[in-house]
Amino acid sequence: MTRAAAPVLRSAVPSDYDAIAAVIDDWWGRPILGALPRLFLDHFHRTSLIAESPAGMAGFLIGFMSPSAADEAYIHFVGVDPGARASGVARAMYERFFDLARGNGRHVVKAITAPVNTVSQDFHRRMGFTVSEPVPGYNGPGTSLVTFARAL
Structure with missing residues (x-):
């Protein structure tokens, strides 16, 4: 039995936005592209x-x-x-980002998610993040979000 090659990690470039935009809604199973405007890749x-x-x-x-x-x-x-979930891809990207953050003198990594996204909350716990209870009004009235923080 042959094992699939591990993905290679590289820094993004602005033109990667088009490839991300082409798959993001399918990967999530719902419209989510609006949460990732092009300016993030620019x-x-x-x-x-x-x-x-x-x-x-x-x-x-x-x-x-x-x-x-x-x-x-x-x-x-x-x-x-x-098709690549549970293969270590996310963990590898997080570990590389932690290295980037340390290299830039950062000591804490933060993130957020919706309270219904328990898969993300579980993943972040496994990655060593502290996971908050939902924070009411985090993004304005009627929006609650869960915050993550991990010391490096």
Whole structure:
């Protein structure tokens, strides 16, 4: 039995946005592209990652070093091809992002998700993040979000 080659991680480039936009709604099973405008790849591509496999893009991580909180880095969006889930792609991207954050003098990585996204909450716990209870009004009235924080 042959094992599939592990995806190769590389820094994103602005033109990766088109490939992400082409799959993101399918990967989520619902319209989600609006949560990831092109500006993230235009301005944060050096701290964002693409996982490539022989079959194409296996995943992406959009993250940045906070320009306002000098000790923090933030992961805005992560996607993994449904066919590559549970294969370590997300973990590999997170570990690479943690290395980028450390290399930029950051000591905390943060992220958020919707309270209904228990898969994300479980993944973040396994990755060593502290997971909050839903924070009412996090993104304005009527929106609650769960926050994540991990010390590096």
